[in-house]
Amino acid sequence: xxxxxxxxxxxxxxxxxxxxxxxxxxxxxxxxxxxxxxxxxxxxxxxxxxxxxxxxxxxxxxxxxxxxxxxxxxxxxxxxxxxxxxxxxxxxxxxxxxxxxxxxxxxxxxxxxxxxxxxxxxxxxxxxxxxxxxxxxxxxxxxxxxxxxxxxxxxxxxxxxxxxxxxxxxxxxxxxxxxxxxxxxxxxxxxxxxxxxxxxxxxxxxxxxxxxxxxxx
Amino acid sequence: xxxxxxxxxxxxxxxxxxxxxxxxxxxxxxxxxxxxxxxxxxxxxxxxxxxxxxxxxxxxxxxxxxxxxxxxxxxxxxxxxxxxxxxxxxxxxxxxxxxxxxxxxxxxxxxxxxxxxxxxxxxxxxxxxxxxxxxxxxxxxxxxxxxxxxxxxxxxxxxxxxxxxxxxxxxxxxxxxxxxxxxxxxxxxxxxxxxxxxxxxxxxxxxxxxxxxxxxxxxxxxxxxxxxxxxxxxxxxxxxxxxxxxxxxxxxxxxxxxxxxxxxxxxxxxxxxxxxxxxxxxxxxxxxxxxxxxxxxxxxxxxxxxxxxxxxxxxxxxxxxxxxxxxxxxxxxxxxxxxxxxxxxxxxxxxxxxxxxxxxxxxxxxxxxxxxxxxxxxxxxxxxxxxxxxxxxxxxxxxxxxxxxxxxxxxxxxxxxxxxxxxxxxxxxxxxxxxxxxxxxxxxxxxxxx
Numbered sequence: 001x002x003x004x005x006x007x008x009x010x011x012x013x014x015x016x017x018x019x020x021x022x023x024x025x026x027x028x029x030x031x032x033x034x035x036x037x038x039x040x041x042x043x044x045x046x047x048x049x050x051x052x053x054x055x056x057x058x059x060x061x062x063x064x065x066x067x068x069x070x071x072x073x074x075x076x077x078x079x080x081x082x083x084x085x086x087x088x089x090x091x092x093x094x095x096x097x098x099x100x101x102x103x104x105x106x107x108x109x110x111x112x113x114x115x116x117x118x119x120x121x122x123x124x125x126x127x128x129x130x131x132x133x134x135x136x137x138x139x140x141x142x143x144x145x146x147x148x149x150x151x152x153x154x155x156x157x158x159x160x161x162x163x164x165x166x167x168x169x170x171x172x173x174x175x176x177x178x179x180x181x182x183x184x185x186x187x188x189x190x191x192x193x194x195x196x197x198x199x200x201x202x203x204x205x206x207x208x209x210x211x212x213x214x215x216x217x
Numbered sequence: 218x219x220x221x222x223x224x225x226x227x228x229x230x231x232x233x234x235x236x237x238x239x240x241x242x243x244x245x246x247x248x249x250x251x252x253x254x255x256x257x258x259x260x261x262x263x264x265x266x267x268x269x270x271x272x273x274x275x276x277x278x279x280x281x282x283x284x285x286x287x288x289x290x291x292x293x294x295x296x297x298x299x300x301x302x303x304x305x306x307x308x309x310x311x312x313x314x315x316x317x318x319x320x321x322x323x324x325x326x327x328x329x330x331x332x333x334x335x336x337x338x339x340x341x342x343x344x345x346x347x348x349x350x351x352x353x354x355x356x357x358x359x360x361x362x363x364x365x366x367x368x369x370x371x372x373x374x375x376x377x378x379x380x381x382x383x384x385x386x387x388x389x390x391x392x393x394x395x396x397x398x399x400x401x402x403x404x405x406x407x408x409x410x411x412x413x414x415x416x417x418x419x420x421x422x423x424x425x426x427x428x429x430x431x432x433x434x435x436x437x438x439x440x441x442x443x444x445x446x447x448x449x450x451x452x453x454x455x456x457x458x459x460x461x462x463x464x465x466x467x468x469x470x471x472x473x474x475x476x477x478x479x480x481x482x483x484x485x486x487x488x489x490x491x492x493x494x495x496x497x498x499x500x501x502x503x504x505x506x507x508x509x510x511x512x513x514x515x516x517x518x519x520x521x522x523x524x525x526x527x528x529x530x531x532x533x534x535x536x537x538x539x540x541x542x543x544x545x546x547x548x549x550x551x552x553x554x555x556x557x558x559x560x561x562x563x564x565x566x567x568x569x570x571x572x573x574x575x576x577x578x579x580x581x582x583x584x585x586x587x588x589x590x591x592x593x594x595x596x597x598x599x600x601x602x603x604x605x606x607x608x609x610x611x612x613x614x615x616x617x618x619x620x621x622x623x624x625x626x627x628x629x630x631x632x633x634x635x636x637x638x639x640x641x642x643x644x645x646x647x648x649x650x651x652x653x654x655x656x657x658x659x660x661x662x663x664x665x666x667x
Contacts, residue, residue, distance in 0.1 A: 029317020030275055035267040039517035041524070043566055058360050061282070064591040065356045068285035076280075135296040136281040145279050190318065195278045195359065202276035203360035205269050213514065214566035216590060 004171040007178035012100075015182035022189025023197060030201065043214030050211020051204035057217040058203050072130065079123025083152070085116035086159065092168055114163065121156050124149065144191045151187045154180035242606055243337040246378035246385055251333040254377040258336050261373030262310045270369065273361040274311045277301055283363060286356035288593055289346045292613045300353035300363045303342040306331040307370040336379055343370055344381050345607035349474075349507075350559035350594035364564070367599075371476030380475050381604045388471035391435075392480045395487070397471045397603075400438035402463040408438060409461070412446050420449040424460035430497040430526075431461050432468040432488060434505035436635040444504060444635065447662030448531070454665050455543055465491020468508035469636075473515070474600035482519040485512055492526050499527045501534050504658050506558030506598060506634040509565045530561050531658055532633040536570035539577040547664040548579030554627035555582065556618065556641070556654070557592040558634030571633050571657055578664055583625040593617050595632075597640025615644035622652060633657040 044050070061069050087093060091107035098104040128149055131137045158177040162168055188194060210217050249257070284290040284299040296302070313319055313328045322328045351364035374380055380388075387397035394401050400408075406422065413420045421427070431452065437444040445461075452459045465487045472480030489512075492500045502508045513528045529537070538544035555571055562568040568589050575582050587593050596614035601607050618641075622630050630652055632638055641654035 026275065026317045030271040031268045033266055033268045033271050033315065035269050036518065039521070039523050040514050041517070041527070054360055058358050061358070062355060062591055064587050065282065065285055069282050069356070072280060072282065134281065136284045136290075136299050137279065139296045140279040140281055140299065140302065142279075192278050195276060198272065198276040199359055201272045205272050206354065206360035206362050209362070213564075215563070 002171065002175075004175040004178075007175040007182065011179060011182050015185040019185040019188055022186075023194070026189050026194060027197075027201070038209075038212065040212070042212040044211050047208035047211045050209075050217070051207035054207025054210060054217040055200055055203045057207075058199075071126075075123050075126050075130075079120045079127060082116045082118075082120030082123060083156065086113055086120060086156065089113065089116075110165070117156055117160060121153070121160070124153050124156070148187065148191045148193050151180070151184045152193070155184060243340040244380065244382040244385070245337075246380060246382075249378055254379065255331070255333045255336070258306075258333075258373040258377035258379065259310055259314070259331065261376035262307050262370065263314050265369040265372055266311060266315045269362075270311065270366065271316065273363075273366060274308050275316065276359045276361055277308075278359060280358060282356045282358055283353035283361075286352040288348075288350075288352070288596060288614045288617055289610065292616060293610070297342065298346055300347070300367075301361070303339070303347055304363065304366050304370055306335050306339050307366065307373070310373075333377075336374065336377060340374065340379050340381065343367060343374060344384060344599075345601060345604050346610060348559070348594045348596060348598035348601050350598055351564045352559070352591070352594065355563070355591060368473070368476070371474075372478055373476075375476035381606065383603045383605055384471070384475050384600045387603050388475035388477060388480060391467070391469070391471045392477075392483060396435045396438070396467050397469060398435040398439045400433075400435040400467065402466070405433070405438055405461070405466055406463060408442055409445065412442055413449075416446045418446050418449050419453055420445065421452075421460040423463050425495065427458050427460040427495050428498050429457055429459040430465070430488075430492045430495055430500045431459055432500065432503055432508070433461070433466050434469050434503045434508060434635045435467055436469070436505070436639050437503055440639060441635055441656065443659055444656060447656070447659045448503070450662045450665065451535070451544075451658075455538060460495065462491040462495060464494070465489075468502050468505055468512065470508060470511035471600065473511045474507060481511065481515075485516050485519050488512060489516060489520050489524065492524075497526050499529060499534075500524075502528065502530050504531055504558075504633045504635050504638070504656055506560035506565075506636060508560075509558075509567070510560040513565065530565065530567050530570070530633070532561065532570040532574060533567050535658070535661055536573040539574055544577070544661075545666040546577050546579075546661060547666055549660070549664060550579075551629050552581040552583055552625075552627045553629045553631050553655075554585055554622055554625040555588070555657075556585075556595065556622070556630055556632040556637055557589060558632060558637050559592065559594050559598055561633065562592060563590045571631075574657060574661060575631065578660060580631075581627075583627040585621040585625055587621065593621065595637045595640040595644070597636055597643070602636060602640050602643070611640070612644060612647045615640070615648065619644070619648060619650055619652075629655055631655045631657050631660060 061073055089108040090113045094104050094107050131141050131145060158180045161173050162177055207217055281299060283301050287298055287300050289298040309328050309331050313322045347367050349364045349367055353363045391397035409420045409422050431448050470481055470484045472484050502512060509530045517524045553575060555575060557568060595618055596611040601611055632654055638654045638656060645653060
């Protein structure tokens with residue numbers, strides 16, 4: 001079997017399955033521990049609204065912290081947005097999804113994609129530099145942080161290697177690009193990239209607790 | 218566990234000048250073998266793991282934002298004071314023993330088992346350098362409530378006999394005598410007797426039945442007894458059916474602060490039983506921050522069912538009386554700034570109450586740069602004020618408060634927590650500061666309309 005065939009076929013199926021099972025396993029692992037009912041008299045019972053409020057409120061730091069976290073916040077937004085634009089709005093990606101699922105949506109021009117990818121690469125570069133030089137980040141970081149950085153960066157790099165459009169269908173680079181995405185899918189449920197779904201869980205739990213106490217998020 | 222405290226061996230040899238020793242000091246209670254200590258700590262950690270703990274432990278993205286919220290990090294710049302790092306042994310134990318991939322962590326030793334030396338080292342971070350103020354929770358982009366986790370981690374530390382001596386000793390005294398500072402029921406009654414005489418105020422105690430039970434902090438009883446008089450003056454002024462009770466007056470809860478859940482329950486149950494015995498509809502907590510968290514938000518969970526009475530912080534009670542028009546106050550001609558007790562405001566949800574009272578007093582309220590729910594802790598919360606070896610760090614942290622309060626230009630700092638007040642008094646003496654912290658309760662009592 002050719003590498004591209006593997007990446008488009010069994011590789012994709014296996015990685016999606018590992019991703020799905022991993023996410024379910026991780027969430028079950030969290031919720032199976034259970035928790036006791038809080039018997040204190042709540043100030044508010046609107047805990048779901050509280051959870052949602054916290055999910056939204058935490059999208060941006062309180063002004064009291066913005067001065068110290070501005071670079072990390074701006075940079076975080078840069079590479080997240082850049083990465084997702086490249087992932088979701090690039091014509092060949094949409095064509096790929098359409099082929100697999102029948103679902104499609106309008107693409108953005110290639111030039112926008114290139115800029116988005118460059119921004120994401122630059123942002124991830126800054127993030128790594130900060131992690132390697134900031135004493136707090138250096139101390140907190142472990143294998144997960146660096147490996148997650150690598151698997152996030154790989155689809156961008158392998159994608160850039162497919163430019164210009166004439167190279168979009170070259171089998172080996174295309175296979176490597178697909179495999180890099182599959183590696184990301186496989187790793188996501190196990191490492192810190194799981195914040196993509198856990199962010200709703202942890203913010204939601206705290207938001208609900210805040211609502212019970214009548215606290216503003 | 219043995220109640221014996223093993224002091225550090227005497228060191229008479231080391232040079233005394235310019236060398237800061239010991240770099241890391243830790244205390245131990247009892248004479249357990251290290252292995253047993255470790256076992257108890259890990260069991261203590263694991264006992265507290267819930268889906269909430271798990272969600273938090275799984276969600277950290279190692280962004281370090283929590284450091285920027287922590288006063289201990291801000292004044293030292295030392296990365297070890299990063300709030301989430303203070304939980305490292307707890308987190309490591311969770312990942313290895315209870316997380317979704319615990320089997321892999323154990324099988325491949327991806328997270329090594331915590332050892333007793335690490336726990337000894339972390340004692341400083343979990344006790345001396347955390348006031349459980351929860352400011353880090355406000356900064357965490359994932360919404361991880363680090364302060365709650367620190368309180369949980371302290372349970373394991375207590376079980377292992379790895380608590381700072383002074384905090385352990387006051388907690389043990391509170392459990393044995395009913396008060397961490399020797400404010401026993403006998404002492405309270407004597408104080409009330411002379412305060413009633415000296416201030417010519419009727420102070421109700423041990424009435425068998427009353428609508429309202431008032432409680433006190435031992436810091437008030439021993440250091441700020443004017444608070445007892447102020448409480449009585451206000452309750453009498455409002456013509457309420459109230460009493461103090463000698464079988465349930467001590468609202469501080471050093472079981473909670475030190476990490477002994479059983480003692481925490483004992484201490485809370487005294488208040489709960491006293492209120493039930495009196496048929497009280499309301500229990501008013503004194504000017505004490507953690508007392509509010511302990512009873513208002515944790516009391517029912519320890520009791521095992523909803524409390525059959527309402528629990529109010531004194532500032533909430535005063536705000537209610539003001540807003541209902543029952544409490545009329547003379548206007549103060551002063552500019553004030555309010556120091557929020559973390560456990561009442563950020564952690565308790567009663568941030569608006571003291572401001573409503575200050576408004577009724579006609580005070581010119583000038584907020585600090587970081588105020589309300591984002592307020593900086595005084596540095597003495599979470600039991601830190603009892604830990605003498607932490608004094609230097611606490612005094613450094615207090616510098617942030619002084620600076621922010623001075624910047625408001627307000628004449629008078631006011632708070633509604635006697636533990637904060639004590640920390641301010643100590644900080645004032647240490648830094649030779651020109652401001653003295655005032656009590657909101659006492660301000661109200663001094664400004665009642667005739």
